[in-house]
Amino acid sequence: MNIREYMKHHTVLLDGGMGTYLQSRGLGAGELPETWNLTHPEIIEDIQTQYFEAGANVVNTNTFGASVLKFSEEELEKTVAAAIAIARRAAAKAKGDQAKFVALDIGPTGRLLRPLGDLDFEDAVAVFAKTVQLGVKYGADLIFIETMNDSYETKAALLAAKENSDLPVFVSNAYGADGKLMTGATPAAMVAMLEGMGADAIGANCSFGPDKLAPVVEELLAHASVPVLLKPNAGLPRFENGKTVYDITPDDFCAHVRTAVENGVRLAGGCCGTTPAHIALLADALADRAPRKILPKQETVISSYTHAVYFGARPLLIGERINPTGKKRLKQALIEGDMDYILKEGIGQEEAGAKILDVNVGLPEINEAEMLCRAVCELQAVTALPLQIDTADPAAMAGALRRYNGKALVNSVNGKPESMHAVFPLVKKYGGTVIALTLDENGIPADAAGRVAIAKRILAVAKNYGIDKKDIVFDPLAMTVSADPHAAQTTLEALDAIGKELGCHTSLGVSNISFGLPHREIITATFFAAALERGLSAAIMNPYSLDMMKTYRAHAALHGLDANCTDYIAFCETLTDAPAATxxxxxxxxxxxxxxxxxxxxxxxxxxxxxxxxxxxxxxxxxxxxxxxxxxxxxxxxxxxxxxxxxxxxxxxxxxxxxxxxxxxxxxxxxAQADTPRKETVVIATVLGDIHDIGKNIVRLLLENYGYRVVDLGRDVAPETVLAAVLRERAPLVGLSALMTTTVPAMAETVRLLHEKAPFCRVMVGGAVLTEAYAAEMGADKYAADAMDAVRYAEALQ
Amino acid sequence: MTGEILLFDGTALPPPCEKEILRYSAAGGDTEETKALLRRCLAALPHDTFCYRVCTAELPLRAVTQEVTDLGFAVWKSRDLARYLAGCERILLFAATVGTGIDRLVLRHGRTSPATALLYSAIGTERVEALCDAFCKKMAERYENNTLKPRFSPGYGDLPLSVQADVFRVLGCAQKIGLTLGAGGLMSPTKSVTAIVAIK
Missing domain, CATH: 1.10.1240.10 (Methionine synthase domain)
Known part of the structure; x- marks a missing residue:
């Protein structure tokens, strides 16, 4: 029987700890547990037989750390093949007639992904893909991704599983004491992302005992429409009389897990510190327990790497400022590749009250797919707001959705068959909530009924792609009222009908309504108020517009969305000069x-x-x-x-x-279309392997202050990338930064490559570990002791 | 993976010390503007910025010669470490991290306000040092019959940073406290410390 079928009707019993149990069987400190598949297969088989005999339905292979980061490809294949064969033998020989499944266990890489660490997202996908392919080849029944403490790495693992197999995939995260992943995601955010990507079960493991994980489980159950799994530790490990002990007794462990199952958990087992004894007790406690029915939650939700944002609770403000249409300064920034300007717009809108940021970088002068992907990644490094990926180019959309850390808002699809055909498969694969415009090949219907009819058609086609109604938000299109006096009324009627007849959420780009009129904000804000009154769920708008924010704050206060009018009062305090003065x-x-x-x-x-x-x-x-x-x-x-x-x-x-x-x-x-005078171009970067960039940013700031055009390649930059930028820009000067002794060789290599292939370019180096002598040894043209020294050198070259 | 995990909540640590932070940010004769900016940074720190975690294990020393320390799971070459461990039979090995929150803040401000990023980075350094102090104090209480020497980290003296790979493997830092080691030997989260404490 397939596990997908089995879990529809049963509570699934999972296994217990492996790594910690192996220590009691002689695994030495610092020894990789996976090596025992080859050196001590009989012990692994014995442990797994014990788990099956204790009643477990699913036993994980001993492959938690089995990846090409720790093993050669050849070793990895042998290890995974042996691990699956051992688990299969255990399943065959174990007493007990319960359904038995072998899960390919996949743990974290042990590296942190960019921007917080140095592992690239695609490299992480490739690492997981290798292990998944072996799991498929040697016949695992399902894939069990577990103990992930970073949402981005979790996404990489799930993506690799989906792209390389059709097996069911369970995904389980390790939550911290604050109920979040180490990199910040809440359980609700993880549900949004993982369900969107098609995980078969979602849950929590490791971390703590089942008692401390209860709030996490509660949040998972509140939002998940797929089965929730729980595999906690036997408490926290403590060192006592020369031995590691766990602080929860098997009986207490069992009682807590049983409560979780009563509350709706459908798959349960244990992690560190648990043994076959725990699982046997759990099997008894859960015997004859009919699984609780899982209700579909019907939440329209998007997420970032920290939190989920729901449509419907209160109107959502989507900041529209990262869109070059009609914005000369942003256009200039995009053409120059000046990412900082875009990041400032992102942070500024967040501070002004936006809850979602629209990201549109479409310009004929630039490679949109490349820029959109970069903008999404860089924005996610500086803001925790979810993003709305806004592009008409399906390739750009695919690239950005793939790299997005969370469940994105996708802008947009429309009623044209080719649009739906291009966008829906991407939403299905990467997850996402999509904005659907009520227009089709015949244009925008003049009346509300026509727009609602298109909306219905879009829903029907989406269903064929396996996309639920809850993942579609309709934009009934605000048209210019100066061109058609009924434009606003038509939009509002369509808005109303979509909400009431179809039960769907809505979004509007509100400012279009006032195009061509003087004092546009008066019209826009009044229209915004009317749309909010008709139940508008989200608005793409300018959060810097005082009139719009006044309308929004007042609406929230008048509709019971602002307890004690706290937000309104705080907003009013920013309206006067009084606070600055006092x-x-x-x-x-x-x-x-x-x-x-x-x-x-x-x-x-x-x-x-x-x-x-x-x-x-x-x-x-x-x-x-x-x-x-x-x-x-x-x-x-x-x-x-x-x-x-x-x-x-x-x-x-x-x-x-x-x-x-x-x-x-x-x-x-x-x-004024005038050029600010600029001096030469300087390319700067922190070298490969180094993610410290404070020093580099300081040099950049000062160089810019002195009028240089700085091309900042960021952190952890490969020598070839530096060279390519220097050749492209014909830059006469490069600045390289390194903070760690371990990354100095990468710096030396970059200097060597530049001198060989770009002899016209001078190279200055700096960073905490460098000295004048070190710099001379690697052949750098200049050792910059500090940022001012770097500026003085650049000035001297002029 | 041997050993244990210790979680510290913020109240177990002294509040951030302005003087130390300014020292870490290379602010010598700090100006009023610097102090004002630091106060704004501290006031704006989200309450959940730090997540203080330590994993540790007590390990026996197999042998210590003048140059080489044999820890059982690894053999390290370092005269300075050997000198530090002279006469000891056991060590505490630990890894401490304050989490990714402060790295996020440094990233957020790094591109738009390097001054703010510099100060946040210094706040992170001060916090992880405070965490190490709190941990060592707690261990001193636990080992009241012994003397614990001041901590010694990879990278000190002639103990190479490359031993970090052994430290991470034996402590299981990634799984236990979410601390990872990058390809270039960098720790992420960056505000983290690994160290040895000799038990005398």
Whole structure:
């Protein structure tokens, strides 16, 4: 029988600990348990026979750490083949007539994925794929991904399982004391992502005893529409009289797990510290227990790597600012590959109250697929908000959805057959909630009934692709009211009907309504209020717009969505100058006393420096401001730093104030279609294997301040990537940073490659472990002792 | 994987020390602006930024000569370590981490405000040192009949960083406390410490 069939009607008993049990059987400290499949197969077989005889339906192979990161391909194949054969023998020989299954056990790689660690997502997928392929080849019944403490790595493992097999896949995470994964995901976020990708069972294992995992299990059960599994430890390990002991007795363990099963858990076993004795007790406790029915939850949900966001509870604000349409400064940033500008827009909108960020980087001048993928990854490094992946290019959408850490909002599909054919398979594979526009090959119906009819058709086609109604959010399209006086009413009627007749959630790009009219915000905000009143679930809007935020906050306060009007009151406090005046009177007074931009930069007053620059721009040219105010200020601070009267944080604070002034000048130049003058291009990177980038970011900030165009390749950059960028940009100068002695060889290799293939380019190196002698030995042109030293060197080359 | 896991909640540690943080951020004669920014950073720290975890094991020393320490699961060459371990028969090996929250904050601000990122990074360093202190204090209470020497980390003196692979394998850091070792020998989360404590 197939486990998928079996678990429909039964509570499934899983096995107990392997690694910890092996220690009691003689596994030495630091010895890899998987090696015992080849060296001590009889012991592994004995343990697994005991688990089956205790009553387990599913026994995991001894392959927790079996991956190409720890074994050669040849060793890996032997190990996995042996592990499955051993478990099969145990199943055949064990007494007991229960259904028995052998699960290919897959644990974490032991490495953390980028951006927090150094393992690339696709490399992780490839590592898991190898093990999965062997599991399929040697006949495992299912794949059991377990003890994952990072959502991104979990996604990589599940993706590898799905891409390389048709086997059922169970996915189990290790939650921390705070009820979250180490990298921040809540159980609800994991359910959203894993269910979206098609996991057959979702759960929690390891971490703690079943008592402490109860809140995690409760949250999983509240949101999951697939079976929930639980495989806890026998408590926390403690060292006592020279032995590792676990603090929960088998009886207590059993009682807690039984309660979890009564609450709805459908698959139960144990992890570290549990033995066949625990499983036998559990088998008795769960005998004749009819499994609880699983109710489909019908939640329309998206997630990030930390949290789930649900449609319906309260209207969701989707920040629309990362979209180049009509935004010259953003266009310029995209063409220049200036990711920081995009990241600032992301963080700014989050601070302004957006709950989801739309990401659209479509421009004819750039490779959209590449840029969208990069923007999604980089935004996910700086913000925990879920993203709405916004593109008309299916290839770009596929790339971004694959790399997205969570369950994304997908913008968009429409009623055209080719659109549905392109988008729905991607949503099915990677998970996602998709925005469906109510238009088709005949355009946008003029009346509400026509738009609802398209919505119905979209739902029917989605169903054929295995996509549930709950994963579709309709956008009934706000059309310009200046072109059609009934446009707003039609949209609102369609909105109403989709909510009431189809029971679906809705989203609108609201600002389109006022196109072509003066004082657009009056019309947009009023329309927004009307749409909210009709039950709009989400709006793509400008969170910086005061009128829109006023409408939103007032709506929430009036509809019982803002207890004690707390959010409304907090919002109002930002509307007046009062808090600035009362909270920081000294600051205000100090600002007022500083009359020049130069002083504001030296003192590091970021906002004030920007404000002064705006004023100065009405009197003189950007270039003059740079030369007369910004550069002299930076020189003053830089000299102080060199003379050790100014320290690093202060240098940076001043540099950031200068950066704020520059940004004002740059924005004005973008609008005026004028070029801000720039000096040469400098390519900078932290070398391969090194993920520290504070030092590199400091150098970059200062170089930019001095007018250089900086191409920042980021952290953990391969020598070939640096070379490619230097050749592409014809950059006369490269800056390399390394913080660890272990990554110095990678730096030396990069220097060598650059000198060989790009002899026109000078290479300066820096970083905590480097010395003048080290730098000379690897052939670098310059050892930069600190950021100012790097700037001085660049200036000397001019 | 031998040994045990210890979780510390924030109250078991002293609150962040401004002076130490400024020291770690290379702020010598720190200015009012720096102090003000640090206070803003500390005030803006999300309450769940840190997750303090330690995994540890007591291990016997098989043999210590002038140059070589045989730990049973690995043999390390280091004169400085041998000197440190002279006369001891057992060690505590531990790995401590404050989690990924602070790395996230450094990433978030690194591109838009390096000054803020620098200070958050220094806060993380201060926290993991405070965690190590709290752990060592707790162990000193447990080993009240012995003397525990000040901790000694891979990378100190002539003990190479490459021994980290052995430390991670024997402690099972990834599974126990979510601490991983990258290809270049870097630990992630970055605000983490591994160390040896000699038991005398």
């Amino acid at each position: 909270a920081a009177p000294a600051r205000k007074a100090a600002d007022a006393a500083m009359t020049t931009l130069r002083e504001a930069i030296i003192k590091g007053r970021r906002e004030y420096a920007a404000e002064l620059t705006r004023t100065l721009l009405t009197e003189k040219a950007g270039l003059a401001i740079i030369e007369e105010e910004i550069i002299p200020a930076l020189d003053t601070v830089g000299r102080g730093f060199e003379e050790k009267t100014v320290y690093l944080p202060q240098l940076l604070i001043s540099a950031e104030a200068a950066g704020a002034a520059f940004e004002v000048i740059r924005a004005q130049a973008a609008t």
